[in-house]
Amino acid sequence: xxxxxxxxxxxLADSIAEGLRAEALAVDVAYDGDAALERLGVNDYDVLIxxxxxxxxxxxxxxxxxxxxxxxxRVLMLTAASDVPARVAGLRLGADDYLVKPFAFEELLARVHxxxxxxxxxxxxxxxxxxxxxDPARREVYRDGRYVHLARKEFGVLAELLRADGAVVSxxxxxxxxxxxxxxxxxxxxxxxxxxxxxxxxxxxxxxTVPGVGYRIP
Numbered sequence: 001x002x003x004x005x006x007x008x009x010x011x012l013a014d015s016i017a018e019g020l021r022a023e024a025l026a027v028d029v030a031y032d033g034d035a036a037l038e039r040l041g042v043n044d045y046d047v048l049i050x051x052x053x054x055x056x057x058x059x060x061x062x063x064x065x066x067x068x069x070x071x072x073x074r075v076l077m078l079t080a081a082s083d084v085p086a087r088v089a090g091l092r093l094g095a096d097d098y099l100v101k102p103f104a105f106e107e108l109l110a111r112v113h114x115x116x117x118x119x120x121x122x123x124x125x126x127x128x129x130x131x132x133x134x135d136p137a138r139r140e141v142y143r144d145g146r147y148v149h150l151a152r153k154e155f156g157v158l159a160e161l162l163r164a165d166g167a168v169v170s171x172x173x174x175x176x177x178x179x180x181x182x183x184x185x186x187x188x189x190x191x192x193x194x195x196x197x198x199x200x201x202x203x204x205x206x207x208x209t210v211p212g213v214g215y216r217i218p
Contacts, residue, residue: 001116002026002044002177006036006062007051007078016049019105020112024139024152026180033057037065044176045073046116049108052079052090060093067094074115078103127162129217130206134162143201153178154197157190161207161217170214 003020007013008031017027028043030036033054040048040062048066052059063075077095079086087098096118097111127134131144139155141148150158156178160169171190179189194215198207208216 001046001112002028002180003047003049003112003116004028004030004036004039004043004045004073005049006030006033006054006059007049008032008053008055009051016105016108020109021152021180023109024156025112026156026176026178028180033059033062036062040066040069040071040073045071047112048073048075049112050075050077050095052077052081060090063090063093063095074118076108076111076115127159129162129165132158132162132201132206132217134159143206146202148200150197150200153189153193154200157193158197161215164216166216166218168210168214168216173214 003025005013005016005027007016007029010031013029013031017029020027028039028045030039034056036048036050036054037057050059050062054062059077063077066073066075074096075094076097076099077090078099078101079090080101081087082100087100090098096115099108099111125135125137127136133142134140134155136159141150141155141158157174160174160177174190194207194209198205201207206217208218210216
C-alpha cells in the first residue's frame with residue numbers, strides 16, 4: 001500500500017510516516033496543500049492522510065480536487081475540530097473517514113488499512129501460491145510450512161507478486177507500490193530485493209524473471 005501524508009506539523013507528519021513505514025507501507029509526505037496536489041498528480045496512492053488546515057492550499061480544497069479527479073485514493077481527514085458539524089462537513093467534502101487530533105497511532109493504522117482495502121479489490125485473508133502462504137495481518141510468511149523471516153521491503157515485494165496471481169509485475173510497479181518517492185527510479189534495489197527473497201525462500205526457485213518485463217510467481 002502506498003500512502004501520502006499531507007500535514008503541516010512536521011514532527012507529527014514525520015512521526016506518522018515512520019510508524020507506517022515500520023508496518024511495511026510506502027509513505028510520502030507533503031507539508032502543504034500545493035505539494036500534496038503535486039504528488040497526487042504524479043503518484044498512484046491508495047490512501048491520503050489529509051490535515052484539514054493545510055497552508056498554501058487548504059485541505060478542503062485538496063479533498064475537493066481528489067474527488068473531482070476521480071482518483072481511487074481514499075481520504076482520511078485529520079483535524080483538531082471534534083464537533084459533529086465539523087466532522088459532517090469533512091465527510092460531505094468527499095472524505096472517506098475522519099479522525100480527530102490527538103489520536104492513537106494504532107487507530108490511525110487500523111483506519112489506513114481499512115481504507116486501503118476499499119481502494120482496491122480486497123485481499124483474501126491469506127495470499128497463497130506455489131506453496132507460499134503470506135498473512136498480511138500478522139506479517140508472516142511460510143513456504144511449505146517453513147517460517148520465512150523477511151525484511152519489510154522483501155515482504156512488500158512478495159505480497160505484490162502474490163497479488164498478481166501469476167501475472168508479471170514490472171520493476172517500476174514494484175518501486176511504485178513498495179518504495180517511496182525518494183527512491184531513485186534507476187536504482188537496482190528491486191533486483192537486489194528479489195535476489196534476497198529468492199535466497200530466503202529457498203529451493204526450488206520460486207520467483208521467475210521475465211527479461212525486459214519484470215517478475216512473477218508462476
